[in-house]
């Protein structure tokens with residue numbers, strides 16, 4: 001088959017492009033990304049706590065399991081931290097990860113503990129379209145346990161309301177910051 005000059009030069013160009021691309025990929029594999037450029041929240045998501053479902057059932061009470069692992073919700077106005085306003089730190093009940101500071105807790109009147117902000121990189125957000133609503137679910141960035149949801153009707157400066165189950169948290173008075 002006779003190849004016309006245009007086809008021949010196009011073929012050479014494609015070969016040059018593919019070679020350059022391959023060399024770039026090999027170079028990229030050899031480079032390490034500095035820690036300062038990593039999104040540590042994402043890194044934690046890639047390395048979630050390795051607990052099996054039976055581990056969680058053994059560690060948690062049935063109510064904790066229903067909420068933390070089965071994405072349940074405690075009844076409004078029944079949680080132990082709804083009207084709790086001592087100074088300290090709230091931790092994930094599944095793994096002890098520090099998630100909220102008492103400074104961000106406020107009286108929202110919604111029936112669940114409410115915070116205007118989460119501690120840096122402590123929680124992950126996921127779109128949740130269950131129950132016929134468009135919400136954003138909040139989970140622990142370390143163990144992926146369900147904590148609650150975040151809404152955009154909170155106070156300034158964040159404008160956010162982290163609506164969290166009391167069952168999903170443990171409070172530590174002495175470990176503030």
Ligand code: FE
Pocket residue numbers: 092093094095096097140141142143144145
């Ligand atoms: Fe956790």
